[in-house]
Amino acid sequence: MALQVHFIEIPARIWETEPGSRPFKExxxxxxxxxxxxxxxxNVTEERERYALICNxxxxxxxxxxxxxxxxxxxxxxxxxxxxxxxxxYLLLTEEIQKFSLxxxxxxxxxxxxxxxxxxxxSMVESARNWLRACLERKPARREQAAWRFKSNWNSxxxxxGLPGKPHVYPxxxxxxxxxxxxxxxxxxxxxxLYERLDESLVGAGMLSVAEERATFYRMADRAGSAMIEILTxxx
Amino acid sequence: xxxxxxxQPSWTALAKTYIRSGSWKVRRFCQEDWILCVWAYRILARRxxxxxxxxxxxxxxxxxxAGVMGGLVFVLSEAYNQLGKMEVDFVGPPEGHESGVPNSxxxxxxxIGVQIAGQSRIADAEGxxxxxxxxxxxxxxxxxxxxxNLDLIRTCFVVQRRIWCATEVEYLVRxxxxxxxxxxxxxAAENRLSYQHDLLVLRTxxxxxxxxxxxxxxxxxxxxxxxxAKWVAGATQEIRVNRPVSLITxxxxxxxxxxxxxxxxxxxxxxxxxxxxxxxxxxxxxxxxIIVTQDYFQIPKSVRAKFPQKAILxxxxxxxxxxxxxxxxxxxxxxxxxxxxxxxx
Numbered sequence: 001m002a003l004q005v006h007f008i009e010i011p012a013r014i015w016e017t018e019p020g021s022r023p024f025k026e027x028x029x030x031x032x033x034x035x036x037x038x039x040x041x042x043n044v045t046e047e048r049e050r051y052a053l054i055c056n057x058x059x060x061x062x063x064x065x066x067x068x069x070x071x072x073x074x075x076x077x078x079x080x081x082x083x084x085x086x087x088x089x090y091l092l093l094t095e096e097i098q099k100f101s102l103x104x105x106x107x108x109x110x111x112x113x114x115x116x117x118x119x120x121x122x123s124m125v126e127s128a129r130n131w132l133r134a135c136l137e138r139k140p141a142r143r144e145q146a147a148w149r150f151k152s153n154w155n156s157x158x159x160x161x162g163l164p165g166k167p168h169v170y171p172x173x174x175x176x177x178x179x180x181x182x183x184x185x186x187x188x189x190x191x192x193x194l195y196e197r198l199d200e201s202l203v204g205a206g207m208l209s210v211a212e213e214r215a216t217f218y219r220m221a222d223r224a225g226s227a228m229i230e231i232l233t234x235x236x
Numbered sequence: 237x238x239x240x241x242x243x244q245p246s247w248t249a250l251a252k253t254y255i256r257s258g259s260w261k262v263r264r265f266c267q268e269d270w271i272l273c274v275w276a277y278r279i280l281a282r283r284x285x286x287x288x289x290x291x292x293x294x295x296x297x298x299x300x301x302a303g304v305m306g307g308l309v310f311v312l313s314e315a316y317n318q319l320g321k322m323e324v325d326f327v328g329p330p331e332g333h334e335s336g337v338p339n340s341x342x343x344x345x346x347x348i349g350v351q352i353a354g355q356s357r358i359a360d361a362e363g364x365x366x367x368x369x370x371x372x373x374x375x376x377x378x379x380x381x382x383x384x385n386l387d388l389i390r391t392c393f394v395v396q397r398r399i400w401c402a403t404e405v406e407y408l409v410r411x412x413x414x415x416x417x418x419x420x421x422x423x424a425a426e427n428r429l430s431y432q433h434d435l436l437v438l439r440t441x442x443x444x445x446x447x448x449x450x451x452x453x454x455x456x457x458x459x460x461x462x463x464x465a466k467w468v469a470g471a472t473q474e475i476r477v478n479r480p481v482s483l484i485t486x487x488x489x490x491x492x493x494x495x496x497x498x499x500x501x502x503x504x505x506x507x508x509x510x511x512x513x514x515x516x517x518x519x520x521x522x523x524x525x526i527i528v529t530q531d532y533f534q535i536p537k538s539v540r541a542k543f544p545q546k547a548i549l550x551x552x553x554x555x556x557x558x559x560x561x562x563x564x565x566x567x568x569x570x571x572x573x574x575x576x577x578x579x580x581x
Contacts (some may be wrong), residue, residue: 001411001437001470004514038426048425049563055428060509067513091413094429180428232432233506233514234440234471 002235003087004078007217008062010227012184019061024227027058028181058181062229073224075217078235086210091232093207094178097194100202115193117157124153182218182228191228192218239271239293250289250333251276260288265306270295272303275311276332285315286325288332292340301347304340305370309396312358312367316389322363326356349375364388371395372402380409386416394419399565403465403473404441410467412437421570438562439505439555440471446551446558447473447501447527451481451493471503471517485525486532487545501525507555508534516543530554 015024034051038044066074078087131146182188195215200208221228254260254276265273273292279285290311292303312322328335336356345352345362348369352362368378371392381388386409395402400419409415413433417423423434448463462478481493493499501524504517508531516526526548532540533550553561 001440003433003436035426038424045567052425052431052559055425056507060507063509063513067509091429091433095413098427178427178429180432230429232429232436233510234436234504235517 002078003091004076004233004235005087005090006063006066006231006233007075007214008066008229008231009073009221009224010062010065010229012225012227014065015184015227018065024058024061024181024229025183027054027061028183028227030054031058031181055180059229059231063231073220073226086213087232089207089210090214093203093210096203096207097177097198115197116189119189120153120157124150124157127153180230180232184221184225184227188218188222188226188228191215192222240269254288263310265303265310267295267298267302267306270297272298273307275307277311277314279318282318284325285311285319285323286327286332287311287334288327290326290334290338290341301340301344304344308341308344308366309370312363312370313393313396315363316367321360322358322367322389323360324358324363328356367392373405374402377402377406377409380406384409384415386419391419394569397568399568400441401445403467404445407441407444407467408437411440418566419569421566421568423566435559435562439558440503442558442561443503443505443527443529443551443553444473446553447475447503447549450551451475451477451483468500473501473503475499475501483525483549485546486528486540486543486548486550489546491525491546491549499524501527501549503527505529505555505558507531511535512539516548525549527551529558 010024017023031051031054034047034054037047038051077090127146127149131143131150134143134146177194182191192215195211195218198208198211203211218228251262251274254262259278260276261278262274262276264271264275271293272295273290275290276288277285278288290307292301292307294300294303311324315322315324326332326334326337334356337352337354337358341358342352345366348366350362350366350369352358354362358366365378368388368391372395373381373388373392378388381391391405391409394400395405400408405419408418412418413430418434418438423431425431444465448465451463452461461481464476466474468474475493476496476498477493478495480495483491483493485491502517504526506514506516506529511528511532512535516528516532524547526544528548528550530550530552531554532548
């Protein structure tokens with residue numbers, strides 16, 4: 001069975017407004033609620049059925065959007081004959097990560113928090129510079145925008161630093177792996193950070209290139225402030 | 237010639253003596269209103285199953301030795317359920333009437349490639365092999381199950397319970413990442429990617445079953461039909477029928493499937509959006525038909541025109557129907573897993 005994986009970037013504006021009946025953002029929120037209830041063991045059978053339906057719907061809507069040209073960026077594995085193996089490896093990699101022990105996850109989480117600190121600091125300095133420039137150029141609209149960015153980056157930095165004396169550790173949930181939709185911002189960021197951090201001590205060498213490529217897709221999506229939806233299908 | 241259910245055959249008195257004795261249980265295997273096999277057995281302290289009598293008859297309506305095979309499946313299932321192993325003892329006088337393994341059982345075992353070594357006992361390993369072959373699992377599937385460290389008997393139970401048929405099990409074992417998850421019904425939707433992969437495998441397997449149902453339905457007015465299906469590569473099957481069958485392709489044309497002529501079909505079960513955006517699957521060379529779901533007709537005609545209409549055969553179900561059936565079957569499979577017996581030392 002030859003597999004294909006499609007990575008569809010959904011711009012933040014579309015994520016919040018499309019499809020008209022119920023936007024992706026709301027659908028994802030519902031689905032996350034279901035994940036939480038499943039994890040807590042509340043009405044598991046029904047919640048799993050509902051979760052499968054809502055994920056199907058999100059994925060179908062993403063495909064619709066793609067066919068209408070709503071997504072600017074799109075990556076796929078397995079559409080060419082030689083890439084089917086990559087899709088297969090990706091699935092195996094996902095299953096492998098789900099088996100990670102708590103110490104593995106902790107190691108990755110610590111690295112992520114360091115990386116998050118560096119990213120937040122860099123963004124904050126940049127937004128401060130933009131704010132200063134806007135002040136000097138006397139452009140109120142740009143100044144306000146830069147101030148808002150500065151505040152948002154400041155908050156991220158505070159989150160990355162955590163409480164004094166207590167290094168903040170980004171929580172890495174096993175459920176964040178193997179999902180098919182990731183909201184813009186934190187969820188997409190957590191994905192590239194996790195996959196970029198993987199090394200040969202954790203996964204096989206063959207899987208590492210797949211992890212790197214996936215991390216690149218997610219890094220691009222994060223830079224553009226987009227959400228990401230993954231679809232698995234067959235080609236034969 | 238077999239006996240009708242409401243008749244009083246010569247062995248009735250014999251069976252009654254076992255029923256009266258209290259410790260023996262008498263069971264019969266019937267098809268339609270014909271009794272094909274009768275046997276009496278008892279369980280001794282959940283350590284040993286003894287069969288005192290095992291009688292089977294043939295009927296022209298059913299395949300030869302259908303009674304022996306049916307009775308044997310029940311006896312072996314009961315042995316596994318009660319003892320956790322498939323060891324069966326046949327007892328002769330003064331308590332029973334079977335001083336050795338009946339010749340009918342030996343004959344059937346030999347015909348499916350299993351040799352029974354013991355004089356009056358079917359050993360556990362022989363019983364397991366016999367059970368797998370009676371279930372319809374090929375030696376190749378048995379090997380795959382062994383390589384992937386899967387429980388052969390649980391797999392057979394899933395087939396015997398008609399949750400999945402032997403052909404579907406073969407596909408699951410070959411293509412699923414974790415066949416035990418599918419066979420025990422433990423597919424968790426929140427692990428979406430693994431769930432999607434499992435769903436793709438199950439959709440293909442179930443769509444192939446729906447195709448066989450379609451062939452049987454189309455031939456129903458002409459009498460019974462035997463459909464042989466074999467996976468050749470990926471989602472491609474080779475199908476043979478023992479009488480000609482007419483099929484209607486997506487362009488409305490009738491296509492006749494000749495008697496005993498192999499036909500290669502590729503299964504492509506997708507939703508309407510997937511058909512529209514991803515198209516129909518590319519079948520491997522030599523494949524004559526592409527099997528699609530009803531969702532195919534929901535895409536615009538202009539898009540459909542791009543595909544080879546006369547090579548596309550729709551089944552009657554949509555992907556939604558197939559997914560619903562999959563959910564039901566997984567539910568039944570999980571109840572099979574819960575009912576598994578304890579293994580005895």
